[in-house]
Amino acid sequence: xxxxxxxxxxxxxxxxxxxxxxxxxxxxxxxxxxxxxxxxxxxxxxxxxxxxxxxxxxxxxxxxxxxxxxxxxxxxxxxxxxxxxxxxxxxxxxxxxxxxxxxxxxxxxxxxxxxxxxxxxxxxxxxxxxxxxxxxxxxxxxxxxxxxxxxxxxxxxxxxxxxxxxxxxxxxxxxxxxxxxxxxxxxxxxxxxxxxxxxxxxxxxxxxxxxxxxxxxxxxxxxxxxxxxxxxxxxxxxxxxxxxxxxxxxxxxxxxxxxxxxxxxxxxxxxxxxxxxxxxxxxxxxxxxxxxxxxxxxxxxxxxxxxxxxxxxxxxxxxxxxxxxxxxxxxxxxxxxxxxxxxxxxxxxxxxxxxxx
Numbered sequence: 001x002x003x004x005x006x007x008x009x010x011x012x013x014x015x016x017x018x019x020x021x022x023x024x025x026x027x028x029x030x031x032x033x034x035x036x037x038x039x040x041x042x043x044x045x046x047x048x049x050x051x052x053x054x055x056x057x058x059x060x061x062x063x064x065x066x067x068x069x070x071x072x073x074x075x076x077x078x079x080x081x082x083x084x085x086x087x088x089x090x091x092x093x094x095x096x097x098x099x100x101x102x103x104x105x106x107x108x109x110x111x112x113x114x115x116x117x118x119x120x121x122x123x124x125x126x127x128x129x130x131x132x133x134x135x136x137x138x139x140x141x142x143x144x145x146x147x148x149x150x151x152x153x154x155x156x157x158x159x160x161x162x163x164x165x166x167x168x169x170x171x172x173x174x175x176x177x178x179x180x181x182x183x184x185x186x187x188x189x190x191x192x193x194x195x196x197x198x199x200x201x202x203x204x205x206x207x208x209x210x211x212x213x214x215x216x217x218x219x220x221x222x223x224x225x226x227x228x229x230x231x232x233x234x235x236x237x238x239x240x241x242x243x244x245x246x247x248x249x250x251x252x253x254x255x256x257x258x259x260x261x262x263x264x265x266x267x268x269x270x271x272x273x274x275x276x277x278x279x280x281x282x283x284x285x286x287x288x289x290x291x292x293x294x295x296x297x298x299x300x301x302x303x304x305x306x307x308x309x310x311x312x313x314x315x316x317x318x319x320x321x322x323x324x325x326x327x328x329x330x331x332x333x334x335x336x337x338x339x340x341x342x343x344x345x346x347x348x349x350x351x352x353x354x355x356x357x
Contacts, residue, residue, distance in 0.1 A: 038073040040233055043086040043098030046079045046269040047177050049195050049262070050285035051099040051120045051218055056261035057244035062354040064240040073233055079269045081175045084148035090114070090223055097222040097237060101150030101194070103319075105219045106311055109332035110324035115227045116332045117238055118296030121218035123288040125151040126198035126210045127158055129190035130183055135162040135212050144174040144182055144191035148319075151176075153310060154214030155192040156317060161212075177270055180204060195284045196276045203276070215306060219298070227335060238341045239348035241296065247353050249290050255282050257355075297342075300333040 044055040058064065059077050068074055078095065080086050083104035089095040091113050099120055100108065108114035129137065135158045145152050159166060172188050179191040180201045191197070194216065201208045220241055227234045248255045259281045267273045274281060289295055301307040311329060314320045341348045 038071070039076050039096075040068065040073055040237060041094065041096045042075065042077045042237070043089070043095045044077050044079050044265070045081070045083065045099055046262070046265040047081060047175075047274070048099075048218070049121075049259075049274075049281055050289040052262040052265055053248065053255075053258040053285050054120060054220075054241065054244045054289075055099060056265050057247065057258050057355060058237070058240045059265075060261065060356040061240045061243060062356055063243065063349050063352050064236060067236045067239075067349075068233070071233070079265070081177075081269075082146045082149055084146075087148075090221070093223055093225060095223065096226045097220065097234075100219055100221050102217045102219070102307065102310060103148055103150050103153045103314065105221055106307070106314065106329060107148070107320060107324065108221060109329040110311070110320060110326065112325075112328045112331075113224055114221045114332045115224045115234075115335035115337065116298070117220040117222055117241065117335065118338045119217060119289075119292065119294075119298040120220055120296070121216070121288045122292045122295065123195065123216060124213040125154040125192065125194045125216045126214075127155060127190055127192045127212040128179075128183070128198050128201045128208055129211045130186075130205070130207050132190060132209070132211050135159070136164070137211070138162070138169050138190060139164060140168065140170075141189035142170045142172050142187070144172045144179050144188045144193070146176055146193070147173060149194075150216040150218070151192040151194055153314065154212070154216065156313070156319070157214045158192075158212040160313075177272075180275070183208065195288065196274055196281060199280060199284065200275050203280075217298075217307070220296070221332075222335075222337070224332070224335075227337065235337055235341055235348060238337045239350055242338070242341055242348075242350045243353060245289065245296055246350065247355070248285065250353075252282075255285060255290070259285060296338065298333070300330060 046052050083100040086095055086098045087104055087108055090098055090108055109116060145155055174182055176193050176197050179193045179197045182188045183191060183201060222234050248258050259278055263273050311326055341350060
């Protein structure tokens with residue numbers, strides 16, 4: 001762990017690096033406006049479980065609200081359909097923190113812009129096809145995907161194992177909540193996505209099947225400079241993050257309520273609720289987060305870790321900015337905010353629960 005500032009590119013240069021080669025779209029940049037006053041701006045993904053359950057709790061956390069109010073801060077959340085849209089805003093410091101999958105996390109960390117707090121999800125993303133049996137069957141097929149996402153990495157892994165290139169399939173950019181319907185309409189032959197899209201596809205039609213799974217992780221990430229300039233505000237957010245996970249672990253009633261709130265957030269964001277029954281959504285949260293023994297704690301990656309292998313694989317394919325450095329990723333994982341909150345649990349009130357209905 002280093003207490004000094006991380007080396008970093010100028011923000012404008014970072015954004016240019018993130019946009020290079022069309023890896024990230026400019027939608028988030030156009031939609032953004034600088035937060036006014038003392039505002040902790042949290043980027044969320046309402047269409048993904050279990051991070052949406054955590055963010056729903058953080059938004060309703062009265063302990064966090066009271067902590068922020070004492071220092072004239074407030075919490076604001078900004079929902080996104082995919083993590084890659086958050087990266088330019090995180091770099092420009094128009095987002096203070098964000099929930100990101102492993103591929104966007106690697107990009108942010110490798111550019112020196114991120115402090116990685118802890119684990120939000122440990123599971124797999126899936127490639128689901130209609131009437132397909134093997135990865136090799138993807139050749140010349142139309143595949144829905146979310147660019148620069150953890151599911152995109154899974155798709156790249158699968159193609160590599162099958163000896164295929166991206167140019168040998170037709171990539172169809174889609175929002176994750178459009179995947180299943182596109183498959184049912186025969187607009188695509190397969191898609192790569194995270195939960196709950198894959199479970200929903202399997203439930204909706206017997207011809208849908210998973211032809212590949214790849215391991216994936218999600219993280220809570222805070223802008224590195226925000227942690228340096230506002231260390232106690234950062235720790236207040238981390239304490240709320242810890243409270244959310246502990247509260248869901250306390251009882252099934254709490255978990256069910258968090259999932260209902262997350263479903264409300266999805267409806268507000270996309271105009272419709274998540275299509276899976278609530279019992280299946282709660283099962284996803286249990287499997288992918290609450291049953292992961294050490295979560296939210298995450299160990300720094302070493303030379304043999306899956307995250308290091310992912311970094312090298314993506315760099316080899318030219319999917320990371322040329323400025324990306326593994327040393328920056330190691331430094332990002334060296335942030336000790338979670339450790340401080342867990343070892344000073346009384347001070348940070350990690351066992352005090354008060355959620356607004």
